[in-house]
Amino acid sequence: MVKGGRLLPPTPAKAEAVEQVRRQVDRLCWTGILLGLAFTMTNVQSFAANGAAVWSLPWLAAWLLDPMVSLVLLAILRAEQITARYGIRTGGWVRGAKWFTLAATYVMNTWEAYAAGSADMVVLHSVPPLVVFVAAEAVTDLRDKLSEAVQAAFMNAGVTGTPDTEPAPEPTRDRSPEGKRRKSFDEYLARAREAWNADVTVTPAWIREVTGCSRGLSSRLAASLLAEVGSDEQ
Structure with missing residues (x-):
């Protein structure tokens, strides 16, 4: 746009x-x-x-x-x-x-x-x-x-998004549905890392499915996991 x-x-x-x-x-x-x-x-x-x-x-x-x-x-x-x-x-x-x-x-x-x-x-x-x-x-x-286009789009959206096109980023820590101890960004990322395998295309929707995080946080998690996966493959 x-x-x-x-x-x-x-x-x-x-x-x-x-x-x-x-x-x-x-x-x-x-x-x-x-x-x-x-x-x-x-x-x-x-x-x-x-x-x-x-x-x-x-x-x-x-x-x-x-x-x-x-x-x-x-x-x-x-x-x-x-x-x-x-x-x-x-x-x-x-x-x-x-x-x-x-x-x-x-x-x-x-x-x-x-x-x-x-x-x-x-x-x-x-x-x-x-x-x-x-x-x-x-x-x-x-x-x-x-698949490359999807990953590139998510990487760009997660890293370089602006307030003109995205809502403000959420805090690093997110509250669980039960209202108990808040889970950190690293904890969500670790759960996504464990669930990932070679057949998975990393997207915010997949991140939300396996971690239960919020929609806003899922884009950042997807970008971080994609960066790790890309560096590992190289």
């Missing part, structure tokens, strides 16, 4: 909006991948059954082929999200397994269309596997970049 001719830093509310977009993008990408794999299931089953009688053992067993390939692919994609987030490169076998499962899904899904020489059916059955392929390559990068 521009005010008085200068660009103001993002507020916690704006940073939480970025976090919400990140969650939406992640869910939409995964939903698209799952729908694409579900679409291919019937074609793969038909390919595997190869004209077997309905409800026969070969026909029933053919339904297992697509989930077998899809589950391996989903496991690899999920693992790549975590490893890429922390700059860890996976080996050639992981990359090869992902490409092989994607290629196998495409071939089994379009085989009958190519055999029949039907261009429109080839296009129809090519789109879902290709969407899955493109989304599989993009989802990791999208999630990482949006």
